[in-house]
Amino acid sequence: MSAAVPSPVPWGRFTQDPRRPESSRLRASDRDRAVVLDVLGDGYADGRLAKDEFDERAERTAAAKTLGELPDLIGDLVPVSAMRPPDDLTLATPDDLHRQAVEAWESHRRRALAGLFGGASLICWIIWIATSFGDGGFDPHFPWPIFVMMGAGMRAMHVLTHKQEIVAEEQRRLARKQREAIESRHREP
Numbered sequence: 001m002s003a004a005v006p007s008p009v010p011w012g013r014f015t016q017d018p019r020r021p022e023s024s025r026l027r028a029s030d031r032d033r034a035v036v037l038d039v040l041g042d043g044y045a046d047g048r049l050a051k052d053e054f055d056e057r058a059e060r061t062a063a064a065k066t067l068g069e070l071p072d073l074i075g076d077l078v079p080v081s082a083m084r085p086p087d088d089l090t091l092a093t094p095d096d097l098h099r100q101a102v103e104a105w106e107s108h109r110r111r112a113l114a115g116l117f118g119g120a121s122l123i124c125w126i127i128w129i130a131t132s133f134g135d136g137g138f139d140p141h142f143p144w145p146i147f148v149m150m151g152a153g154m155r156a157m158h159v160l161t162h163k164q165e166i167v168a169e170e171q172r173r174l175a176r177k178q179r180e181a182i183e184s185r186h187r188e189p
Contacts, residue, residue: 018032018071028069120148125145128144
Protein backbone atom coordinates (compact mmCIF):
# COMPACT_ATOMS: atom_id res chain seq x y z
CA MET A 1 0.00 0.00 0.00
CA SER A 2 1.39 3.45 -0.83
CA ALA A 3 2.25 5.85 1.93
CA ALA A 4 -0.12 8.54 0.62
CA VAL A 5 -3.26 6.39 0.69
CA PRO A 6 -5.09 6.13 4.03
CA SER A 7 -6.67 2.85 5.06
CA PRO A 8 -10.13 2.37 3.57
CA VAL A 9 -13.07 2.71 5.91
CA PRO A 10 -13.18 -0.62 7.75
CA TRP A 11 -16.49 -0.30 9.62
CA GLY A 12 -18.41 -2.53 7.21
CA ARG A 13 -15.85 -5.33 7.56
CA PHE A 14 -16.67 -5.95 11.24
CA THR A 15 -19.31 -8.53 12.20
CA GLN A 16 -21.28 -5.56 13.62
CA ASP A 17 -20.37 -1.88 13.45
CA PRO A 18 -18.43 -1.43 16.73
CA ARG A 19 -19.28 2.28 16.85
CA ARG A 20 -22.99 1.62 17.32
CA PRO A 21 -24.16 1.59 20.93
CA GLU A 22 -26.22 -1.57 20.47
CA SER A 23 -23.17 -3.39 19.09
CA SER A 24 -20.48 -2.06 21.40
CA ARG A 25 -21.26 -4.48 24.26
CA LEU A 26 -21.12 -7.56 22.01
CA ARG A 27 -18.12 -9.86 22.25
CA ALA A 28 -15.44 -9.22 19.62
CA SER A 29 -14.55 -12.08 17.29
CA ASP A 30 -11.17 -13.02 15.85
CA ARG A 31 -12.40 -11.56 12.55
CA ASP A 32 -13.14 -8.22 14.27
CA ARG A 33 -9.69 -8.16 15.81
CA ALA A 34 -8.15 -9.01 12.41
CA VAL A 35 -9.85 -5.95 10.88
CA VAL A 36 -8.23 -3.73 13.53
CA LEU A 37 -4.85 -5.39 13.05
CA ASP A 38 -5.09 -4.82 9.28
CA VAL A 39 -5.73 -1.10 9.82
CA LEU A 40 -2.92 -0.88 12.37
CA GLY A 41 -0.58 -2.69 9.99
CA ASP A 42 -1.46 -0.25 7.20
CA GLY A 43 -0.90 2.67 9.58
CA TYR A 44 2.50 1.33 10.59
CA ALA A 45 3.49 0.60 6.97
CA ASP A 46 2.45 4.12 5.94
CA GLY A 47 4.47 5.69 8.76
CA ARG A 48 1.41 6.97 10.59
CA LEU A 49 2.22 4.82 13.63
CA ALA A 50 5.57 4.37 15.32
CA LYS A 51 6.67 0.81 16.18
CA ASP A 52 5.91 1.24 19.89
CA GLU A 53 2.43 2.66 19.09
CA PHE A 54 1.73 -0.26 16.77
CA ASP A 55 2.87 -2.79 19.39
CA GLU A 56 0.81 -1.19 22.16
CA ARG A 57 -2.36 -1.02 20.02
CA ALA A 58 -1.86 -4.57 18.73
CA GLU A 59 -1.65 -5.81 22.35
CA ARG A 60 -4.81 -3.91 23.27
CA THR A 61 -6.51 -5.38 20.18
CA ALA A 62 -5.58 -8.93 21.20
CA ALA A 63 -6.90 -8.27 24.72
CA ALA A 64 -10.16 -6.63 23.58
CA LYS A 65 -13.24 -8.50 24.78
CA THR A 66 -16.02 -6.37 23.25
CA LEU A 67 -16.56 -4.58 19.97
CA GLY A 68 -16.81 -1.27 21.84
CA GLU A 69 -13.13 -1.45 22.74
CA LEU A 70 -12.00 -1.52 19.09
CA PRO A 71 -12.94 1.86 17.52
CA ASP A 72 -10.60 3.88 19.74
CA LEU A 73 -7.67 1.77 18.55
CA ILE A 74 -8.09 2.85 14.91
CA GLY A 75 -10.18 6.04 15.17
CA ASP A 76 -7.27 8.32 14.30
CA LEU A 77 -6.23 6.16 11.32
CA VAL A 78 -9.45 5.95 9.31
CA PRO A 79 -12.30 8.35 8.54
CA VAL A 80 -15.59 7.98 10.39
CA SER A 81 -17.45 7.51 7.13
CA ALA A 82 -16.44 6.76 3.59
CA MET A 83 -15.13 9.57 1.48
CA ARG A 84 -16.58 8.21 -1.68
CA PRO A 85 -18.23 9.27 -4.85
CA PRO A 86 -21.99 9.29 -4.35
CA ASP A 87 -22.42 6.56 -6.95
CA ASP A 88 -20.11 4.02 -5.25
CA LEU A 89 -22.70 1.44 -4.28
CA THR A 90 -20.22 -0.81 -2.47
CA LEU A 91 -19.83 1.74 0.33
CA ALA A 92 -23.49 2.77 0.57
CA THR A 93 -25.16 2.51 3.96
CA PRO A 94 -28.74 1.24 4.40
CA ASP A 95 -29.81 4.90 4.71
CA ASP A 96 -28.06 5.67 1.41
CA LEU A 97 -29.86 2.77 -0.27
CA HIS A 98 -33.21 3.99 1.10
CA ARG A 99 -32.52 7.54 -0.09
CA GLN A 100 -31.61 6.24 -3.57
CA ALA A 101 -34.77 4.13 -3.64
CA VAL A 102 -36.93 7.15 -2.76
CA GLU A 103 -35.16 9.18 -5.46
CA ALA A 104 -35.93 6.40 -7.97
CA TRP A 105 -39.61 6.48 -6.97
CA GLU A 106 -39.65 10.27 -7.40
CA SER A 107 -38.20 9.82 -10.88
CA HIS A 108 -40.91 7.21 -11.69
CA ARG A 109 -43.54 9.64 -10.40
CA ARG A 110 -42.24 12.50 -12.57
CA ARG A 111 -42.18 10.27 -15.66
CA ALA A 112 -45.67 8.94 -14.94
CA LEU A 113 -47.11 12.44 -14.51
CA ALA A 114 -45.24 13.67 -17.59
CA GLY A 115 -46.81 10.79 -19.53
CA LEU A 116 -50.25 11.79 -18.28
CA PHE A 117 -50.00 15.52 -18.94
CA GLY A 118 -47.20 15.81 -21.46
CA GLY A 119 -45.37 13.94 -24.14
CA ALA A 120 -47.58 11.45 -25.98
CA SER A 121 -50.83 12.75 -24.46
CA LEU A 122 -50.12 16.32 -25.54
CA ILE A 123 -49.13 15.22 -29.05
CA CYS A 124 -52.31 13.13 -29.36
CA TRP A 125 -54.50 16.07 -28.30
CA ILE A 126 -52.74 18.37 -30.78
CA ILE A 127 -53.33 15.82 -33.56
CA TRP A 128 -56.98 15.46 -32.52
CA ILE A 129 -57.50 19.24 -32.56
CA ALA A 130 -55.68 19.61 -35.89
CA THR A 131 -57.74 16.86 -37.53
CA SER A 132 -60.97 18.29 -36.12
CA PHE A 133 -60.74 21.28 -38.45
CA GLY A 134 -62.35 20.86 -41.83
CA ASP A 135 -64.09 22.91 -44.48
CA GLY A 136 -66.86 23.81 -42.05
CA GLY A 137 -64.53 24.99 -39.29
CA PHE A 138 -63.96 23.18 -36.00
CA ASP A 139 -65.94 19.93 -36.01
CA PRO A 140 -64.74 17.85 -33.04
CA HIS A 141 -65.22 14.15 -33.36
CA PHE A 142 -64.73 11.44 -30.76
CA PRO A 143 -61.91 12.52 -28.38
CA TRP A 144 -59.76 9.41 -28.85
CA PRO A 145 -56.70 10.90 -27.01
CA ILE A 146 -58.61 10.22 -23.80
CA PHE A 147 -57.56 6.56 -24.17
CA VAL A 148 -53.90 7.55 -24.22
CA MET A 149 -54.46 9.65 -21.10
CA MET A 150 -56.35 6.81 -19.39
CA GLY A 151 -53.42 4.44 -19.94
CA ALA A 152 -50.95 7.03 -18.67
CA GLY A 153 -53.33 7.85 -15.80
CA MET A 154 -53.47 4.21 -14.68
CA ARG A 155 -49.67 4.13 -14.62
CA ALA A 156 -49.55 7.41 -12.69
CA MET A 157 -52.12 6.16 -10.17
CA HIS A 158 -50.15 2.96 -9.66
CA VAL A 159 -46.93 4.89 -9.00
CA LEU A 160 -48.68 7.36 -6.68
CA THR A 161 -50.59 4.76 -4.65
CA HIS A 162 -47.83 2.14 -4.35
CA LYS A 163 -44.96 4.29 -3.14
CA GLN A 164 -43.95 2.01 -0.25
CA GLU A 165 -43.91 -1.13 -2.39
CA ILE A 166 -41.96 0.56 -5.19
CA VAL A 167 -39.42 2.02 -2.76
CA ALA A 168 -39.03 -1.32 -0.94
CA GLU A 169 -38.52 -3.21 -4.22
CA GLU A 170 -35.97 -0.65 -5.43
CA GLN A 171 -34.14 -0.85 -2.10
CA ARG A 172 -34.00 -4.66 -2.42
CA ARG A 173 -32.70 -4.30 -5.98
CA LEU A 174 -30.00 -1.86 -4.85
CA ALA A 175 -28.99 -4.12 -1.94
CA ARG A 176 -28.69 -7.07 -4.33
CA LYS A 177 -26.61 -4.96 -6.72
CA GLN A 178 -24.46 -3.81 -3.78
CA ARG A 179 -23.82 -7.42 -2.70
CA GLU A 180 -22.81 -8.36 -6.24
CA ALA A 181 -20.42 -5.38 -6.45
CA ILE A 182 -18.85 -6.23 -3.09
CA GLU A 183 -18.46 -9.88 -4.07
CA SER A 184 -16.82 -8.92 -7.36
CA ARG A 185 -14.37 -6.66 -5.50
CA HIS A 186 -13.45 -9.52 -3.17
CA ARG A 187 -12.73 -11.75 -6.18
CA GLU A 188 -10.35 -9.19 -7.70
CA PRO A 189 -6.64 -9.93 -7.13
